[in-house]
Amino acid sequence: MTRLNRILCHAFAAGLLATALPSQAEDITTRAVLEQYSTIVYASYSDSVASARDMQKSIDAFLTAPSQAGLEDARKTWLAAREFYLPTEVYRFYSGPIDDAQGPEPRINAWPIDEGYIDFVKGKTKSGFVNNPKIAITKEKLKSLNERGGEENISTGWHAIEFLLWGQDQNANGPGDRQFTDFVDGKAPNADRRRQYLKIVTELLIEDLESVTQQWQASGNNFRKQFVAGDKASLKKALTGLGVLTRGELAGERMEVAMDTQNQEDEHSCFADNTHRDIIGDVIGMQNVWEGRYTGRDGKTLEGASLKALVAQKNPTIAETISTDIANTLKLSKEIQAPFDQEIIGKKEAPGRKRVQAVIDSLKKQGKNLVIAAESLGIKRLSTKAP
Structure with missing residues (x-):
């Protein structure tokens, strides 16, 4: 066989192999993406529950023997638990179990x-x-009081616990500074009721998080089973959660409103001055969903079929563009300085306002490109507006 013939034979064989074995990107199916999405959702919520339980242990220890050190420890675990809750917000906005x-x-x-x-x-x-x-402090009563008479009449959840731990933020340069004596009998009125409330509201938060987590378990006749079998309708849900958090919720409700009013009351975690981390956590959640990858509390990474890979089969340019968009949004988010309520103050050219506006602009661009990505998958009119 001549050298030329050998080259042609190898080339022919390679061509047959390429035809017989499609690339990994061509193998990506909608069902595989929905399976991986669900796996990430369950792992993410499970980590949120576990970190909230760590917070509960610290809060229970503090309530048993209130002290300044105990209060500070409870605050630290609240901040740590938020880091695992925030990335789950991308699983909202499509009438899922949460x-x-x-x-x-x-x-x-x-x-x-x-x-x-x-x-x-x-x-x-x-x-x-x-x-x-006259008002009993029980789980059922707290549920009934939540948003009674107005959307700001909140009695449960992360931010109710945050307020109990930090108190009002009266300091321009730092968070609230509630005294541990507010929980000590004889040192503050209704200290016993304050202790009871903090204990019960924390228990209720964990119960609610657990109820959502169960709906994403791999076994059982639950939401996950329906979601994985939902084909394009479920794909639209996953993209809707990503799109709405990107544009309507984070860029709009949480950042543009605060920029317009320059009011501390319009920042997300105003008592703990944790809003800058709230923003970062939400963007990390976006990246997790888009890339089909999640690193858990145990340090292990779950990686598999992703929205990005699915879109890349139809429009590789927009798939890569969105990855770049999210990475840029995350980078800019990390440049926002705490406290957020001071970043939003001033005129248009104030350094803090420019940092916040850069994130908003990046999110807007990201949202527009997500609509294009959805269209490449045959999903028309993807909504990115907050409900």
């Missing part, structure tokens, strides 16, 4: 809060149901 008609989302992360609805505030030492002995 925010369908019966979903617990309004009890989990509702904001902004009228803190005077819960407890005393500056100038109103007797405000709030904590200081009203």
Whole structure:
């Protein structure tokens, strides 16, 4: 066989092999993407529950023997638990188990809060149901009080716990500074009711998170089973969660509103001054979903069929563009300086406002490209507006 013939034979064989074995990207199916999405959702919620339980242990220890050190430890575990909850927000906005008609989302992360609805505030030492002995502090009562009479009348969830741990933020350069003595009998009025409330509201948060997590378990006749079998309808749901969090919720409700009002009350975690981390956590969640990858509390990474790979089969340019968009949004988010309530103050050219606006602009671009990506998969009119 001549050298030329050998080359032609090898080339022919290679061509047959390429035909017989499609590339990994060509193998990606909608069902595989939905399976991986569901696996990530379950792992993410499971980590959120586990970190919330760590917080509960610290809070219970503090309530048993209130001290400054105990209060600081409870605050640290609240901040740590938020890091695992925030990336789950990308699983919202499509009537899933967290925010369908019966979903617990309004009890989990509702904001902004009228803190005077819960407890005393500056100038109103007797405000709030904590200081009203006629109101029983039970799980059912707290559920019924949540958003009663107005969306800011929040009685449950992350931000109610945040307020109990930090109190009002009266410091321009730092978070709230509630005293541990607010939980000590004889040192503050209704300290016993305050302790009872903090304990019960924490238990309720964990129960609500657990109820959502169970709907994403791999076995059972639950939401996950329906979701994985949902084909393009479920694909639209996953993209809707990503799109709405990108544009309507994070860029709009959480950042543009605060920029417009320059009001501390319009920032997400105003008592702990944790809003800058809230933004980062949400963007990490977006990246997890788009890339089909999640690194858990145990340090292990789950990686598989992704929305990006599915889109890349139809439009590789837009798939790569969105990955770049999200990476840029994450980079810019990390440049926002704490406290967020000081970043949003001032004129247009103020350094802090420019940093926040850069994230908003990046999110807007990202949202537009997600609509294009959805269209490449045959999904028309993807909504990115907040509900």
